[in-house]
Amino acid sequence: MKLLQGKTGWALLIALALVFPYMVSNTYFLSVMTQSYIFAIAALGLNLITGYTGQFNLAHGGFMAIGAYAVGLLTTDYQWGFWTSFVAAGAICGVVGYLVGALSLRMTGHVFSIFTLCVGYIIYLLIEKWEDVTHGAVGVMGIPAPTGFGGLEFESAKGQYYLVLVFLILGAYIMHRIVHSLLGRSFVAVRNSEALAEALGIPLARTKRLAFVLSVIYAGLAGGLYAGVVRFLGPDLAATHHTFELVMFMLVGGIGTILGPILGSILVPWLTQSLQFLQDYRMVVFGPVLILLLIFVPNGIVGTILHRRARRAAALREQAQAANAPAAASSTPTGARHA
Amino acid sequence: MLEIRGLTKRFGGLTAVNNVTAHFEAGRINAIIGPNGAGKTTFFNLIAGTHAPSSGQIIVKGEDVTGMRADQIARLGVARTFQATNLFDQASVLDNLIVGHRLRTRSGLWDVIMHTPLLKREEKLCREKAEAALEFVGLNHVAHRLAGDITQEERKRVAFALALATEPDLLLLDEPAGGVNPEETVGLADLIRKLVDHGKTVCLIEHKMDMIMSLADKIIVLNYGEKIAEGTPAEIRSNPLVIDAYLGAEHAEA
Numbered sequence: 157m158k159l160l161q162g163k164t165g166w167a168l169l170i171a172l173a174l175v176f177p178y179m180v181s182n183t184y185f186l187s188v189m190t191q192s193y194i195f196a197i198a199a200l201g202l203n204l205i206t207g208y209t210g211q212f213n214l215a216h217g218g219f220m221a222i223g224a225y226a227v228g229l230l231t232t233d234y235q236w237g238f239w240t241s242f243v244a245a246g247a248i249c250g251v252v253g254y255l256v257g258a259l260s261l262r263m264t265g266h267v268f269s270i271f272t273l274c275v276g277y278i279i280y281l282l283i284e285k286w287e288d289v290t291h292g293a294v295g296v297m298g299i300p301a302p303t304g305f306g307g308l309e310f311e312s313a314k315g316q317y318y319l320v321l322v323f324l325i326l327g328a329y330i331m332h333r334i335v336h337s338l339l340g341r342s343f344v345a346v347r348n349s350e351a352l353a354e355a356l357g358i359p360l361a362r363t364k365r366l367a368f369v370l371s372v373i374y375a376g377l378a379g380g381l382y383a384g385v386v387r388f389l390g391p392d393l394a395a396t397h398h399t400f401e402l403v404m405f406m407l408v409g410g411i412g413t414i415l416g417p418i419l420g421s422i423l424v425p426w427l428t429q430s431l432q433f434l435q436d437y438r439m440v441v442f443g444p445v446l447i448l449l450l451i452f453v454p455n456g457i458v459g460t461i462l463h464r465r466a467r468r469a470a471a472l473r474e475q476a477q478a479a480n481a482p483a484a485a486s487s488t489p490t491g492a493r494h495a
Numbered sequence: 496m497l498e499i500r501g502l503t504k505r506f507g508g509l510t511a512v513n514n515v516t517a518h519f520e521a522g523r524i525n526a527i528i529g530p531n532g533a534g535k536t537t538f539f540n541l542i543a544g545t546h547a548p549s550s551g552q553i554i555v556k557g558e559d560v561t562g563m564r565a566d567q568i569a570r571l572g573v574a575r576t577f578q579a580t581n582l583f584d585q586a587s588v589l590d591n592l593i594v595g596h597r598l599r600t601r602s603g604l605w606d607v608i609m610h611t612p613l614l615k616r617e618e619k620l621c622r623e624k625a626e627a628a629l630e631f632v633g634l635n636h637v638a639h640r641l642a643g644d645i646t647q648e649e650r651k652r653v654a655f656a657l658a659l660a661t662e663p664d665l666l667l668l669d670e671p672a673g674g675v676n677p678e679e680t681v682g683l684a685d686l687i688r689k690l691v692d693h694g695k696t697v698c699l700i701e702h703k704m705d706m707i708m709s710l711a712d713k714i715i716v717l718n719y720g721e722k723i724a725e726g727t728p729a730e731i732r733s734n735p736l737v738i739d740a741y742l743g744a745e746h747a748e749a
Contacts, residue, residue, distance in 0.1 A: 341594040349581035357569035357598025473639035
């Protein structure tokens with residue numbers, strides 16, 4: 157466990173991810189992993205608004221679909237280059253997210269969740285019914301793979317794997333910066349208590365909107381990568397169950413942590429894949445496993461580990477402090493004495 | 496410091512605060528007392544900007560703040576504590592306090608992603624302010640303890656520290672000694688005096704009459720949303736209206 161802490165832990169995980177293509181013989185595993193990483197990027201985004209800012213957004217899958225369709229349609233129907241379309245996907249999601257956020261974040265708690273659930277469904281309907289633009293149920297075909305540059309190609313399974321991995325690492329790093337900064341502290345303050353956050357001078361509407369926009373940009377870029385890797389899109393991508401999959405990844409891995417959503421996005425599909433041999437019965441096993449996890453590891457895998465470690469670190473630092481200042485620490489704090 | 500003119504708040508058919516006019520001088524301890532449901536917390540919510548008043552005016556340091564948002568009022572130097580403080584229990588006490596000075600900083604998303612010198616400077620500043628606030632309330636020794644593991648009295652002090660980290664001039668304390676034992680109450684009263692000694696103005700809601708009578712410079716009594724009395728502890732104690740509405744006979748004798 158020691159090894160998995162801090163920078164060493166991350167370096168180890170990255171090294172493992174780098175050699176992974178050479179450990180598997182089958183490109184199928186490689187493409188499963190690539191898709192896991194794509195969903196991990198989206199889950200990282202969802203975790204910012206839900207895990208760190210406390211607003212349970214259920215339109216997240218819809219925003220991933222918007223990003224995917226932006227890339228899919230711009231590259232095929234409008235002959236844009238992949239990377240221009242990719243940047244546009246992020247920008248479109250940011251703008252739509254700002255508008256949806258400005259409206260939906262006026263609501264709190266369950267009302268917000270139900271509202272965004274409806275927004276997600278409207279996005280699905282728009283994609284399915286607006287045939288002139290989205291091709292409706294036929295979907296978008298023949299999406300080009302991401303254009304290579306500097307001698308790199310992203311046509312092969314390996315090339316795509318590394319491309320997506322780079323985005324995941326970058327996304328996780330930026331997320332790390334955000335949540336461990338003063339800005340991230342503002343988000344967490346909003347999650348803990350909106351009334352208290354506001355009393356501390358944190359502008360609620362602006363802070364929540366920023367978290368929302370950032371989170372859906374992650375979804376949009378993940379969608380853009382999805383379009384370039386899978387190269388075919390159907391309206392099903394916007395279906396509500398994708399959002400709930402992202403929620404599941406986040407909860408299993410650990411809500412409100414960086415590594416959690418990533419780990420969840422890799423472990424959960426792996427688990428469902430390995431239950432494939434049970435065929436129709438696999439959900440009978442998977443369901444109870446999920447319920448057991450939520451009961452016994454409510455903070456998720458990473459959340460539980462981090463919580464234990466925080467408690468241990470707190471005890472150690474307190475001991476160290478007591479050792480440094482024995483006189484101050486030994487005077488038992490009754491109210492009157494230290495006022 | 497704080498000037499209230501004809502302040503009224505109606506929730507539908509209920510008038511929670513009714514035409515209250517009051518004046519709070521700088522550097523004093525002002526108490527607001529009254530029976531449950533008298534509108535005390537609503538009164539605080541109006542001053543702090545949580546609710547907009549139905550009518551009336553709120554003037555802080557000569558500036559009309561009526562209708563401003565809570566975060567804007569906080570930036571003008573009005574801090575408040577709540578009856579219960581929601582802390583992030585899985586982080587240390589110090590970690591919980593760092594956000595308290597966020598309102599005096601200006602680094603945004605760009606600074607965060609690029610990790611600019613401004614951000615580093617402001618993060619350091621916020622940490623220092625948090626440490627200073629913790630020192631002030633006498634909780635240095637629990638700085639690294641998880642917020643979920645501290646006592647009720649320590650929680651009250653952390654709430655004070657959070658309010659202090661915003662660098663306020665006026666502190667609104669909602670039942671600062673609620674749910675702590677008599678000995679700890681004395682300690683918290685000392686802490687409130689210390690705030691005033693350091694140039695802060697305090698406004699508090701409290702039910703503990705012994706504490707209020709020895710602590711407050713001025714008391715305002717609310718009943719059914721209306722101000723029924725105002726004065727020094729001695730005046731309030733002998734006011735028949737207050738005895739009838741709230742205090743009862745035993746406190747009048749004391």
